[in-house]
Amino acid sequence: MKRFGMQTLKFDNPITILETASIVGPKEENGPLAEYFDKCLEDEFWQEKTWEKAESKIIKETVNMNITKAKIPAADINYCFAGDLLNQCISSSFGLRELGIPFYGIFGACSTFVEGMQLASVFIDSGAADKCICAASSHFCSAEKQFRFPLELGNQRPPTSQWTVTGSGSVILSNSGEGPYVTYITTGKVVDLGIKDANNMGAAMAPAALDTLIAHFKDTGRNPSYYDAILTGDLGYIGKDILSEMALTKGYNIKSNYNDCGVLIFDKDSQDTHSGGSGCACCATVFSGYLFNKLKQKKLNKILLIATGALTNSTTAQQGESIPGIAHAISIETGM
Amino acid sequence: MKRFGMQTLKFDNPITILETASIVGPKEENGPLAEYFDKCLEDEFWQEKTWEKAESKIIKETVNMNITKAKIPAADINYCFAGDLLNQCISSSFGLRELGIPFYGIFGACSTFVEGMQLASVFIDSGAADKCICAASSHFCSAEKQFRFPLELGNQRPPTSQWTVTGSGSVILSNSGEGPYVTYITTGKVVDLGIKDANNMGAAMAPAALDTLIAHFKDTGRNPSYYDAILTGDLGYIGKDILSEMALTKGYNIKSNYNDCGVLIFDKDSQDTHSGGSGCACCATVFSGYLFNKLKQKKLNKILLIATGALTNSTTAQQGESIPGIAHAISIETGM
Numbered sequence: 001m002k003r004f005g006m007q008t009l010k011f012d013n014p015i016t017i018l019e020t021a022s023i024v025g026p027k028e029e030n031g032p033l034a035e036y037f038d039k040c041l042e043d044e045f046w047q048e049k050t051w052e053k054a055e056s057k058i059i060k061e062t063v064n065m066n067i068t069k070a071k072i073p074a075a076d077i078n079y080c081f082a083g084d085l086l087n088q089c090i091s092s093s094f095g096l097r098e099l100g101i102p103f104y105g106i107f108g109a110c111s112t113f114v115e116g117m118q119l120a121s122v123f124i125d126s127g128a129a130d131k132c133i134c135a136a137s138s139h140f141c142s143a144e145k146q147f148r149f150p151l152e153l154g155n156q157r158p159p160t161s162q163w164t165v166t167g168s169g170s171v172i173l174s175n176s177g178e179g180p181y182v183t184y185i186t187t188g189k190v191v192d193l194g195i196k197d198a199n200n201m202g203a204a205m206a207p208a209a210l211d212t213l214i215a216h217f218k219d220t221g222r223n224p225s226y227y228d229a230i231l232t233g234d235l236g237y238i239g240k241d242i243l244s245e246m247a248l249t250k251g252y253n254i255k256s257n258y259n260d261c262g263v264l265i266f267d268k269d270s271q272d273t274h275s276g277g278s279g280c281a282c283c284a285t286v287f288s289g290y291l292f293n294k295l296k297q298k299k300l301n302k303i304l305l306i307a308t309g310a311l312t313n314s315t316t317a318q319q320g321e322s323i324p325g326i327a328h329a330i331s332i333e334t335g336m
Numbered sequence: 337m338k339r340f341g342m343q344t345l346k347f348d349n350p351i352t353i354l355e356t357a358s359i360v361g362p363k364e365e366n367g368p369l370a371e372y373f374d375k376c377l378e379d380e381f382w383q384e385k386t387w388e389k390a391e392s393k394i395i396k397e398t399v400n401m402n403i404t405k406a407k408i409p410a411a412d413i414n415y416c417f418a419g420d421l422l423n424q425c426i427s428s429s430f431g432l433r434e435l436g437i438p439f440y441g442i443f444g445a446c447s448t449f450v451e452g453m454q455l456a457s458v459f460i461d462s463g464a465a466d467k468c469i470c471a472a473s474s475h476f477c478s479a480e481k482q483f484r485f486p487l488e489l490g491n492q493r494p495p496t497s498q499w500t501v502t503g504s505g506s507v508i509l510s511n512s513g514e515g516p517y518v519t520y521i522t523t524g525k526v527v528d529l530g531i532k533d534a535n536n537m538g539a540a541m542a543p544a545a546l547d548t549l550i551a552h553f554k555d556t557g558r559n560p561s562y563y564d565a566i567l568t569g570d571l572g573y574i575g576k577d578i579l580s581e582m583a584l585t586k587g588y589n590i591k592s593n594y595n596d597c598g599v600l601i602f603d604k605d606s607q608d609t610h611s612g613g614s615g616c617a618c619c620a621t622v623f624s625g626y627l628f629n630k631l632k633q634k635k636l637n638k639i640l641l642i643a644t645g646a647l648t649n650s651t652t653a654q655q656g657e658s659i660p661g662i663a664h665a666i667s668i669e670t671g672m
Binding site (some may be wrong): 003099105119191326 | 345385386389419421422429439454458655
């Protein structure tokens with residue numbers, strides 16, 4: 001591989017996105033991308049007794065479905081990179097405990113899915129692995145319970161709040177196959193501009209997205225118009241507008257080809273999700289479902305996916321801390 | 337690099353352990369390894385208002401000290417791999433938010449430190465990085481508060497319980513330098529034999545340590561006597577005995593050269609730490625302080641460090657779940 005600037009790697013060997021899988025909840029089934037997901041659940045429990053167990057089941061079944069869809073034996077997969085939003089990443093470690101594949105737990109909040117794809121790409125390009133599987137999950141109910149208020153309280157949500165996507169996305173990367181390909185990765189730094197509102201994650205994460213976006217363009221020499229689409233993970237409507245404006249002040253006009261997975265996954269008018277979707281599963285399911293489909297059909301040929309994470313928890317919020325963000329970017333193209 | 341078996345990589349290029357740093361708390365200062373740590377704190381707060389903020393300060397200052405000791409500019413470090421035990425890994429993301437180095441958050445519970453060294457080794461061997469920094473932290477008070485009971489309750493602790501190490505260890509890996517060197521890594525799988533006692537983490541993690549230990553010997557063709565010392569991360573007295581016995585039943589006699597960082601860091605008789613030390617900082621500080629010193633002095637020349645993690649939290653315990661474990665191993669040698 002070759003290094004470009006301080007944060008970007010270009011792969012010499014083709015890193016193929018072999019296959020994906022996605023499972024989502026009932027709210028996502030009512031959204032505009034429903035047709036692209038492999039499975040939509042009828043309720044948030046999926047026959048489990050708790051939301052946490054349901055989330056573990058979702059990531060487990062998504063990963064199993066991904067392996068089945070790829071028509072390869074699980075033993076051909078050298079490493080698994082996975083993580084989630086729950087304390088101590090229990091969704092992935094419990095959900096994947098029977099997988100039997102060497103396992104790296106990762107935590108990048110809602111940037112976890114792309115973090116996994118970045119690490120897996122380096123492993124494959126280096127020859128450490130032929131194939132890796134990367135997965136991430138989130139669940140509206142387990143996330144609300146853990147980060148905000150008991151759902152039973154029926155708290156009102158401010159207009160800046162986002163709706164955690166229930167679901168999981170999984171992807172198998174391979175050193176062989178016909179593409180689409182991972183061509184560049186740009187690794188994010190932790191960025192904290194002092195936003196403290198836990199109900200405005202989009203604003204907290206937008207500076208990190210901007211930092212990685214600019215690093216990607218500077219490192220690669222590309223400009224926004226190179227891509228058919230630039231997608232952030234879960235900035236939502238408010239964060240999307242902030243990023244778009246901030247990028248313009250830095251000389252990068254992304255208004256014509258930029259969107260956010262949290263904006264795409266729900267219908268703003270009918271679904272009462274305020275600023276849009278969020279959570280590890282937001283960009284994981286939108287990529288594994290919608291975007292991968294468009295890439296395979298070559299309706300999209302060059303995309304830049306920038307997953308965004310808010311590195312916060314309820315204790316830091318109570319202690320008056322601001323919300324550091326991080327964003328990891330991956331360039332995916334149908335040609336090398 | 338070359339792959340050996342299903343879980344092991346051998347590096348073609350020397351991965352040098354350039355420098356380490358460690359900061360620990362007052363209890364660790366009273367233990368037998370005190371002289372090896374760079375700094376021992378007088379109290380658990382270190383002038384911060386909360387234990388969480390103190391833990392963030394500890395990892396921040398450990399990483400800064402590591403860079404200073406290595407006498408290199410921070411800009412020469414290409415990636416940081418870090419994690420901790422707190423919910424959403426806030427110690428590392430808050431502590432390292434001003435670092436300005438591309439950041440990968442990782443979570444392997446108490447195996448996090450070696451997980452970071454494994455990922456960093458692959459990055460360096462592949463040419464993705466010249467230098468990486470890896471760090472992990474834990475804090476007795478923040479861990480007890482989060483995983484068990486409020487410290488103010490003064491709860492009695494069962495004999496199987498372990499004492500979370502307060503501190504942080506940090507290591508800089510480099511593609512050049514005089515060693516010691518990372519020669520092999522063996523990545524662990526999630527292993528769950530059904531232990532449910534959150535006060536007996538050693539028993540819960542021992543099966544994962546065994547799984548990785550056997551994989552390492554099978555993959556490399558080495559046997560236990562190859563190493564001057566085999567060290568697990570934080571199995572403690574009980575887990576150490578379990579691993580030792582289980583390994584023997586599998587044909588691997590490790591009794592003469594095996595120890596555990598949780599056994600080494602505290603004095604069993606005088607420090608009232610029951611089954612020994614635990615936490616991400618346990619193997620991180622014992623390696624960065626004690627073991628690195630012995631390797632530099634060539635009093636140890638071949639060690640196998642197997643960091644062990646219990647992938648659990650308080651919610652899964654309340655929901656009656658067992659405790660999955662994971663163990664990542666790294667072979668460190670003074671000659672290539």
